[in-house]
Amino acid sequence: MSTLKGACIIGQSGGPTSVINASAYGVIDAALKDPNITRVFGAEHGIKGVLNDRLFDMGEEDPKELELLKYTPSSALGSCRYKIADPDKDDTDYKRILEIFKKYDVRYFFYNGGNDSMDTCNKISKYMQKVGYECRVMGVPKTIDNDLFGTDHCPGFASAAKYIATSCMEVYKDARVYDTGLVAVVEIMGRHAGWLTAASALATYKGAGPDLIYLPEVDFDMDKFLADVDRVYAANKNCMVAVSEGVHYADGSFVSEAKTSATDGFGHAQLGGLAAMLANVVKERTGAKVRGIELSLLQRCGAHLASKRDIEESYMSGAEAVKNAVAGMTDKMVGFECTRDGGVYTCKPKLLNLTDVANTEKKVPLEWINADHNGIEQGFIDYALPLIQGEPDLPKEDSLPRFARLKKVLAK
């Protein structure tokens, strides 16, 4: 492989996670140390920062503050939900990106995001190849949704899963404190894939979690749901339900659909309010006391409950992207290959073709959903439990989080 010298850009895109900054730090830290990489730029708000010529010079940052990115939730560089055009139809953005790459002699491009971001990354990679501009492009995955193709799991999933499992255990305790009974409905993120909702089963595995769990991988039936709740409530005088925001009827319409009509930049319906809606339906039907709880943004920014393993793997995926790019690889995403034989967990990086990853969603296998479609099988527990392990040594100040404070000096 030929040596390639030049600057690099790291951009962050899509919904943030507790550990996306750990991945970015993996890129930044490895890139700053690599003699082939002349400058390290952080793009403000992902690809928009490239288009707008808003690049931060990461070499200007205090290394100690940069390291705190490992424990700082959300996207420190700023994120975007920007749908880049098909280059065959409109190459305006690509020409502008090429112009900026040339201006700063950018020869390495790292894009840190989920499905849609890998699509952006893939399109830029293919465009640069087409126009013959030598630039190595690597995707650095993140998504709490855990729905990226070809990798054992995605950085960010485990920390959100740990937040969800821990919170469900606590709510379980709280929601059965009275002898008057309660039906608690917890709404969890995940439009099309139920990985996060399934994570609530880790609480059940520990004896303090949802009695009923509904994933978007299978159709939702309101009558069946109400009968399930009735049965559990009659037996226990309490019932805890975990439900994915993306549960849908057999015709494909979201159960929450009537509640909101807003959509995000990619045309996805913005969901929410499902927990309150289902709780009300239960109340009307059964007269039980109900409580709808939406974990909302809390589940994706709960860095105080991050998995240490997730932080380490997130850093690793960023650093591996740099290492492989410098070694000559391009057009890839850094995935994970894991083993769990005999309860021993191993994880090593593997490179996936961006083309294969872009826009392909990985769902929870049906064999991990119970036959009744209201619970999770042990296979998922064995899969997920190793991922949430380890407590990071969180930096605190006055017993509150000490997040990274970046200077964000614009590159000249």
Next chain:
Amino acid sequence: MSTLKGACIIGQSGGPTSVINASAYGVIDAALKDPNITRVFGAEHGIKGVLNDRLFDMGEEDPKELELLKYTPSSALGSCRYKIADPDKDDTDYKRILEIFKKYDVRYFFYNGGNDSMDTCNKISKYMQKVGYECRVMGVPKTIDNDLFGTDHCPGFASAAKYIATSCMEVYKDARVYDTGLVAVVEIMGRHAGWLTAASALATYKGAGPDLIYLPEVDFDMDKFLADVDRVYAANKNCMVAVSEGVHYADGSFVSEAKTSATDGFGHAQLGGLAAMLANVVKERTGAKVRGIELSLLQRCGAHLASKRDIEESYMSGAEAVKNAVAGMTDKMVGFECTRDGGVYTCKPKLLNLTDVANTEKKVPLEWINADHNGIEQGFIDYALPLIQGEPDLPKEDSLPRFARLKKVLAK
């Protein structure tokens, strides 16, 4: 003071907290060790357990499991919201309580709860005095609402405050990740007192918290609120709001009132849905992207973010109740007397008359609310910051909480 030998009962009442079990453990641990206390009973679901003759023999529990109560949220013995009658009007319950006290030779009664529970505790104390049954009655406070009279603060407040401040810091980071702007409205518990909502100001103090904070101590004005949001949003393209569930208009009606008509056992309106409602009002008026987040039960059961100091003080209040009762005191609640001179925090127990505590609410002093009624002054920060200090060494299993597992053997 005369020596009094006999059994004791500990009961828990009202909404649970992250650390109410630490207080109960303080009572149980001290009582089990005290030679004057012959047996230690835990009442199932507070005073209802006495009325129903459902008492657990705490001497049958594994001491190691009992100690885990320090880190186990919710009321381990079960709680209740039972409004005991005025004994002059209906003394049925009191006669039954006396009957049970005599049956088990109960000479010490400890009641662990908030305002309403101290009222129950007070009425039982006065009744026993009236009928001449020698029984020492002590209130052990808990309430995340922090609204008990005569004490510097209440066990449970600090851990909820720490949860709220930490979560607000994380949401702050998450809610400003895009360049498209967002108005995030966080709804926090507190019907009549704004202590918990004020705790969100600890996040602002750390540079990552709400821009606007609304407490129920002052009247809410929708036009003023919308103007406040407009101003902050215009300046920052982002706005984070913290609002108490109990904010009300000048006529006293709750802002959230139209949303629900349910009431709990004490006739309090059950509030909720305010965050979503205010977010929608902002959206309609400004067109901004909005997100309503209700911290719901999470804020009162988030033991994983408990303040170590709160756990220690909660335990202390329980143990002090036993110590003082055995020494001859009765008809009191264990409060705290604290100093913060020169940044050095001290806390010692002080005994308050149950009559003074029962049904008296302590609100946030107006001098800690800013002149514009949309923010919190430094005085509150100085008050609250010492309370949230310290990280407990949380027992975990597979990186998830390991809660106490009680056998709950019914007393014969």
